[in-house]
Amino acid sequence: MSTRQNLYVGRAGQMAVMAEFLWRGWNVALPEVDVGEDVFVVKDDSGDLWRIQVKTATARPQGKGYSATFRVALKQLRTPRTPDLVYVFAIRGLSSWEPFIIIGRDSLLEEHELRRVGSKSRGSVIFQFALSEPTLTCSRQDLTAYRNDWSRWPILAH
């Protein structure tokens, strides 16, 4: 995939994630300076803030499901922040977005360091997720709990 195509796919994933937040009633904002693909999610009435890192990939058919590969910077994965980062992995299927994979930085780090999920490569960790209804796995570990896990952001009525 060309660099330009990557930009379009990445931006599409970011927009898809932002649309889902808005649909659920949570406000979103983009930083003016592009330092990655962070999205800020804000609860209007309390000011609670989440930092979201969106990673986007295109699905590749695999058996009865598909796989998608993502690269996460090890430095970012290891460093705790306040507020801490939440990763949303967006996977584009043939005709629509597949279920989002939503996992906090601390949980993803634990999966990587304690359960050997993902593989290190030149300052990054490569995660190859395999999805088939209704499961999600990576490095032979079951990560189904993170599939469309929007529990941090329940649907708000305005």
Place this chain on the structure above:
Amino acid sequence: MAEIIVDVGRQTDGATFRLSPQTRARLTAQKLGSPLASSLFVTFTTREAFEDAHGPMWTQIVMLLTGLTEEQINALGGFRLVDPAGSEVLLESHAA
């Protein structure tokens, strides 16, 4: 080697402290402590105010993150504060 590893994320106005995954897993497996917080953010001004009155607050941070007493922390071999991005040891506190 200190037994409790605390990951530190330095930010503009303070720092975030969190037990390393390995330390958290080990304490849980050994049923040691009962953490009062999964992570802590301490501003520089809070730290300075505390330390003016009470001295270094690192041990208190580890106590909050682990739920262990100072004696228990020492019995485990003390603690290390680490910048996990570069594995730089920021502070090491061994048991006396």
